[in-house]
Structures are given as structure tokens and as C-alpha cells.
Amino acid sequence: MSKIKKIGVFTSGGDSPGMNACIRAVVRTAIFEGLEVVGIRQGYQGMLDRNFWDMTARDVGNIIHLGGTILKTARCLEFKTPEGMSRAYENLKSHGIDALVAIGGDGTATGANLLSKKFGMPVMCIPGTIDNDLYGSDFTLGFDTATNTVIEAIDKIRDTAASHNRLFFIEVMGRDSGCIALRAGIAGGAEAVLLPERDTAIMELIEKLSDQANNKKTSIIVIVAEGDKNGGAYHVAERVKEKFDFYDSKVTILGHLQRGGSPSSFDRVLASRLGFAAVKGLLKGKDRQMVGLRGNVIVLTPLEEALNHPYFKLEEDLLEMINVLSI
Structure with missing residues (x-):
């Protein structure tokens, strides 16, 4: 007992x-x-x-x-x-x-x-x-609630991206884990996801974005996990814009929005x-x-x-x- x-x-x-x-x-x-x-x-x-x-x-x-x-x-x-x-x-x-x-x-x-x-x-x-x-x-x-919060944000951002032919880099939380980024990327229909567990070179990302532009994609969403080794969404966006300016690029940091809510x-x-x-x-x-x-x-x-x-x-x-x- x-x-x-x-x-x-x-x-x-x-x-x-x-x-x-x-x-x-x-x-x-x-x-x-x-x-x-x-x-x-x-x-x-x-x-x-x-x-x-x-x-x-x-x-x-x-x-x-x-x-x-x-x-x-x-x-x-x-x-x-x-x-x-x-x-x-x-x-x-x-x-x-x-x-x-x-x-x-x-x-x-x-x-x-x-x-x-x-x-x-x-x-x-x-x-x-x-x-x-x-x-x-x-x-x-x-984790499930936070991922749903990210997906809701992606859905809203995509409306603007599609209306203005924009490329959005959306940074999500997760520390050194890409779980939120990956699942939100799938559920939100993202065109690319940068993860801490996978090395993605900037030129590799640029080539992928170029292919999608050539395939007449009118808007693109890139999910960036905060622990990605390229340095976060702002840094990734700046490096991409140096080589690729087909779209008007924007950055959204969702931050602690993901930690709250019912x-x-x-x-x-x-x-x-x-x-x-x-x-x-x-x-x-x-x-x-x-x-x-x-x-x-x-x-x-x-x-x-x-x-x-x-x-x-x-x-x-x-x-x-x-x-x-x-x-």
C-alpha cells in the first residue's frame, strides 16, 4: 500500500x-x-x-x-x-x-x-x-493546440499572399524541434519548410522557389522553424532576396501567439x-x-x-x- x-x-x-x-x-x-x-x-x-x-x-x-x-x-x-x-x-x-x-x-x-x-x-x-x-x-x-494556431495563421496569411503575389516567410516556435513546422507546413500547404533536423542550403531553397515560380505559382509560403540553422526567418528572407526577387517578400514571426489559447x-x-x-x-x-x-x-x-x-x-x-x- x-x-x-x-x-x-x-x-x-x-x-x-x-x-x-x-x-x-x-x-x-x-x-x-x-x-x-x-x-x-x-x-x-x-x-x-x-x-x-x-x-x-x-x-x-x-x-x-x-x-x-x-x-x-x-x-x-x-x-x-x-x-x-x-x-x-x-x-x-x-x-x-x-x-x-x-x-x-x-x-x-x-x-x-x-x-x-x-x-x-x-x-x-x-x-x-x-x-x-x-x-x-x-x-x-x-503541441496539437499550438500547431492548430499556426495553421490558422497560415490560412489567413495565404489569403494576402495570393492577393498580392507575395512570398511569405513564417517563423514558428519549437526551439530545436521542427515538429510544429513540419506538421503545420503539411496542413497549411506550405511550399517549403526549413527544419533544425534537416540542413537546407539557401541556394537549394532558391532553386525550389524558382521552379515554383516557373510553374506559375502566384504565391508561396515558406515555414521556418526558429531553430533552423540558417538563422531565422528574417535572415533567410534577406539572403533569398539577394538572389531571388520574383515575389514581393514578407516575414511574419508568430512568436508567443502559439503558446496561448484554449x-x-x-x-x-x-x-x-x-x-x-x-x-x-x-x-x-x-x-x-x-x-x-x-x-x-x-x-x-x-x-x-x-x-x-x-x-x-x-x-x-x-x-x-x-x-x-x-x-
């Missing part, structure tokens, strides 16, 4: 759509199982500041549709020090917290893993990041499944695990493996389709 009586839940790092739905699932599952739940506001900083919230089932009502996170989030350099981590642990224990559910990206999971290894506090991590860059889950929380149905269901499974895992004695979705099945992956295993989530058929479907 589990000795856990009170769990803490927190969000950390960048926010992602679906975090609130996940908090809701953690809180209500834990209470249903007879546990107490403490919300830790502002992530690891909240542990240091004792910013604790004893939560009830009613505290998470009417939040499943909200973007952002009701628990707030923050970066915390002090937690990375031995003294900061020790103080955070002492604050958790003095509040009676026996285990943690951490919702965030790789930095969040790294901190939770170190805390658990050092002090023996059970932790379960839920991959909450729009970048879709964590091993152990086919999809991370917020989560999609997919992300709401995924958040609920992951939050539910995290609490169930703790009650079964699981520790230092990443809760993920693989092939529509919820699975647990050891944090060490999730954080250190090389990942590559770009589907080969989608990479080929970009060239085939853009002729």
Missing part, C-alpha cells in the same frame, strides 16, 4: 495549452483516491517561497478550457543550487507533501528527477510543452489521461517516471531514459510529402 497522503502539483518552464486541464485531472483524481492536494504556485520558485495552495475539487472547476496555467510558472535559478534544492525539499516536507506531479518540459523534468534522487521524494512528470521534444510520448501537452479537444483529453495516470502511478509505488502517450496507450518511461534518449519525431513520409505536394 502507498504511504502517500498528500501530493503537490506544479507547472514550470514555458506554459502550454492543456496545463489547466492536467491540473484539474491531477487534483480530482487524487481527491477521489482519498489524498490531499497542494498546488505549488510558480513552480520551483514557489517551493522556495512556500507559495502553497491547499486545493479542493471545486478549485479546479471551469478551467479545462483555459490556456496558460492557474498555478503560474517561473524560472528559478536558485533551485539549481544545492542549498536551494535542500530548502525547497524542507519546505515541501514541512507542509506534509509526500510526492510531486510536475508538469512541464525537459528542464522541469530534470529538476524533479534531481530532487527525487537526492531526497527520495516520489515524482511523476507530465510532458507539458508545445515543442513536442521529449522522448517517451508521441505527443506532448500543448486547448484543443485532443489536448484536453491527453491532459486528462496523463494527469489521471500520474496519480495512479504514484499510488502504485511508481517513481521518477514520465507519463506519456504511445500509440494511444498511456505508458511510463523512466525519467533518466526520457531525458537522455535521443529523439527524432519527424515522420519520413511527411518530410517527403513537403516536396511532392508543393509542386
